[in-house]
Amino acid sequence: MERRNFLKIMAAGATVVAVNPSLIRGTLYADDGRMYAAYEKVQIVDAAGVPIKASSLEKEVTYIFNYPYAATPCMLINLPESTSQEVELKSEMGETYVWKNGVGKDRTVVAYVAICAHQLTHPTPNDSFIKYVPKSTPTMAYSKSGIIVCSSHLSAYDAAAGAKNLAGAAQQPLAAVVLKVADDDTIWAVGILGADKFQDYFKAFKPEFKEFYGGTAQAKQLVSISAKTVKLTEFSKEVIQY
Ligand code: FES
Numbered sequence: 001m002e003r004r005n006f007l008k009i010m011a012a013g014a015t016v017v018a019v020n021p022s023l024i025r026g027t028l029y030a031d032d033g034r035m036y037a038a039y040e041k042v043q044i045v046d047a048a049g050v051p052i053k054a055s056s057l058e059k060e061v062t063y064i065f066n067y068p069y070a071a072t073p074c075m076l077i078n079l080p081e082s083t084s085q086e087v088e089l090k091s092e093m094g095e096t097y098v099w100k101n102g103v104g105k106d107r108t109v110v111a112y113v114a115i116c117a118h119q120l121t122h123p124t125p126n127d128s129f130i131k132y133v134p135k136s137t138p139t140m141a142y143s144k145s146g147i148i149v150c151s152s153h154l155s156a157y158d159a160a161a162g163a164k165n166l167a168g169a170a171q172q173p174l175a176a177v178v179l180k181v182a183d184d185d186t187i188w189a190v191g192i193l194g195a196d197k198f199q200d201y202f203k204a205f206k207p208e209f210k211e212f213y214g215g216t217a218q219a220k221q222l223v224s225i226s227a228k229t230v231k232l233t234e235f236s237k238e239v240i241q242y
């Protein structure tokens with residue numbers, strides 16, 4: 001992606017947000033607070049800043065937005081069919097949690113942190129080895145498509161079931177972005193469910209943060225108010241999928 005497109009989705013400003021334990025237990029079924037972190041409620045908008053409606057998302061297209069930090073890429077996908085519900089998942093440390101379901105009219109809209117749970121492969125403005133693979137597209141990672149594949153070492157995740165592991169070296173699901181869809185069909189991100197790899201990620205890619213965000217401190221700024229999203233094919237110059 002050209003730098004000007006990438007800059008379109010960079011977040012501005014930072015807000016510190018406290019975790020609300022009652023929301024954790026009341027809504028997300030996590031055993032305890034560790035598997036869910038509330039962040040600022042942020043609206044998903046397009047590159048021009050216009051709010052996106054859940055029903056307007058193209059089916060089976062990988063969209064990228066940065067949340068909850070300025071440099072943590074997430075995938076937004078409108079799946080072809082309704083998702084599973086109440087999926088029990090387990091982190092590599094053995095902690096269990098429940099991913100509730102997709103959102104939107106038909107429960108087809110999902111979002112996950114696009115940082116692979118194996119070795120942190122993620123989309124950059126230069127390239128991406130991780131994406132949703134549409135049902136009609138073959139993949140070497142798994143016997144069926146309609147899944148998320150990290151082509152670095154062929155880990156496969158079930159996009160319709162909380163990014164549950166299907167194949168490959170990853171030992172836990174992708175962390176999920178908890179979404180809400182309002183009555184007017186606008187989409188909001190409110191928190192992260194599951195074991196994220198944010199701290200490892202921030203330690204591992206300092207030169208990248210300097211190149212694209214100005215430094216690690218800027219990369220760690222919390223996203224506030226809105227998060228711009230573009231298609232993965234616009235975010236990354238090259239998208240690789242096996
Ligand atoms: S980094 Fe994703 S499978 Fe290895």
